[in-house]
Amino acid sequence: MAGGRTGRHAVEAVWRIESARIVGTLARVTRDFALAEDLAQEALAEALVTWPREGVPRxxxxxxxxxxxxxxxxxxRRRAARDERYAALARDLGEGGVAAGDTGSAPVTAAEDADLLWDPDRVDDDxxxxxxxxxxxxLSREASVALTLRVVGGLGSDEIARAFLVPxxxxxxxxxxAKKTLAAARVPFAVPSAEDRRERLGSVLSVLYLVFTEGSSATSGSEWIRQDLAREAIRLARILARLVPDEPETHGLLALFELTAARFPARVREDGEPVLLEQQDRRRWDRTAIRRGRAALARATRVGRGLGAYGIQAAIAECHAVAPSVEETNWERIVLLYEALGRLAPSPIVELNRAVAISMSQGPAAALPIVENPVVVGRLAGSHLLPSVRGELLTRLGRTDEARREFALAVRLCGNERERDLLERKLAALG
Structure with a gap:
């Protein structure tokens, strides 16, 4: 029994680490992405049966x-045999057709068979x-996320479903x-050309950002942080930074992930309850992750001609990471960084965060007009984030009745159980 568990655990560990390289190698040599993923899954299924019984191979x-x-x-071989049968049938019917031995795609030669072996020199490109x-x-964003976690991250369908709380x-x-769409579009298995790579890289970065964001601040469910999901995004970002070292935003994204994840140990109590920034024990922050994040941010600065959107967010995270306390945080620099981010990648969430930073540097009265801006209010309708921030500002201004209404609305809109409990405690504290 123990050997069976060991074999299964070995399969899971190897698959998580090597699945992308295996699928990539098979896709390169078969020139069929869907087939390669199916072949890799068949190999995984066979390993789950064989390794627990016969032991883990060398x-x-x-x-x-x-x-x-x-x-x-x-x-x-099955395809070749089938095509030969079809050709014979066509000859019998007097309709010509494909000549015997012509498979429509060249049969596997000895050289091609050798090419199917592990090729470490081409793994990175794969x-x-x-x-x-x-x-x-x-592909849709949802399909890209699922496919990335499946074929690049090595997660099973059950794991992805649990992470995003879907069936x-x-x-x-x-x-x-997604696989049918790629096949219909005849997407080649190849790294895009240099001129296309920058535009396409944005899709890769945004998918990883979405995965990490959901892991670091879960929008629903009973956990405030889904560490497995966030860690997977970090692992993939590290791979991407190695594979595309000349793009500053790959390092910027990795820096953002590392610096944000460094606070994970202090963000949740042992019972799973959230701990807000001002209450966190900063001694529990992961200093090694902070060093990695700052190093990645320095690389992003060296490689580029200025930080991109992810790099700026990483710089904001760095301000928090190096500050001894909330009071000693360089909020003026954070405000400037959010202003730069708003010009580069405007969004209502950026404005909301800028408002929080302004409230810390200039006071809540200076921040309130931002969260009452009709554009921000309109675009964040239905989100608990806006009434949460507005409730905090109104509380600090002593406008208790209004703050109570905002927190009550935030409770109704919040989909995460842990965060909703936190908002309810804030509401109760107002009496």
Whole structure:
């Protein structure tokens, strides 16, 4: 029994680490993304049966790739045999057709068979191509997220479903539709050309940002932080930063993730209750993650001609990371950074955060007009964030009745159980 558990755990660990390279290698040599993902899943299923029974092989990733290679060869042979039967039938019917042995796609030769073996020199390009395909512009954002976590992150459909609180069948349907869409669009398995890469890279970065954001501040469910989801986004961002080292925003995004995740140990109590920034024990912040984040931010500065949207957000996170306390935080710099971010990537959330920073540097009265701006109010209708911030500002201004109404609205709109409990406590504190 113990050996069976060991074998299964080994399969899960190897798959999480190596799945992207395996799928990428199979996709490159088969030139069929959907087929490659299916072959890799078949290899995974075989490992789940074989490894617990016969032990973990010396080269686990090579074993999985070899099984996928054999399944690919079998598929080619079945296709060749089928096409030969079709050709024979066409000749019998006097309709010409495909000549015997002409498979429509070349049969697997010895050289091609050798190419299916693990090729470490091309692995990086394979994984990079896989990321760009999973985040292809033809796919919906939901499909890109599911496909990225499945084929690049190595997560199963059940894991993705639990992370985003949707049925497993929904995740599976999204992945299936995504693969069909890519096949219909005849998306090639290749890293985009240099001129297309910058535009396409934005899709990859935004998908990773979405995954991390949902992990670091869950919009629904009973957990305030979904660490597994956030950690997966960090892992993928590290891969991307290595694969595309000359793009400043890859380092900016990684810096943002590292600096934000550094506060995770202090953001939640042992019972799962949220801890707000002003109440966090900063001694519990992960100093190693802060050093990694600051190093990534420095790389983003060196590589680019100024920080992009992710880099600016990382710079804001750095201000928090290096401050000894909330009171000693450089709020004036944070306000300037949010103003720069608002010009580069305007959004109502940026305005909301700018309002919070202004309230800390200049007082709540200076921030209130921002959260009462009709544009901000209109675009954040239905979100609990706006009444939450407005409730805080009104509380600090002594306008208790108005603050109570705002917090009551925030409670009704909030989808996360832990955050809703926090808002209810704030409402109760107002009497």
């Amino acid at each position: 080269n686990p990733a090579g074993w999985l790739l070899t099984v996928g290679r054999r399944r690919a060869i079998d598929a080619y 994984v990079l191509a896989l990321m760009f395909i999973a985040c292809h512009p033809t 497993t069948a929904t995740v599976q349907a999204r992945i299936t539709r």
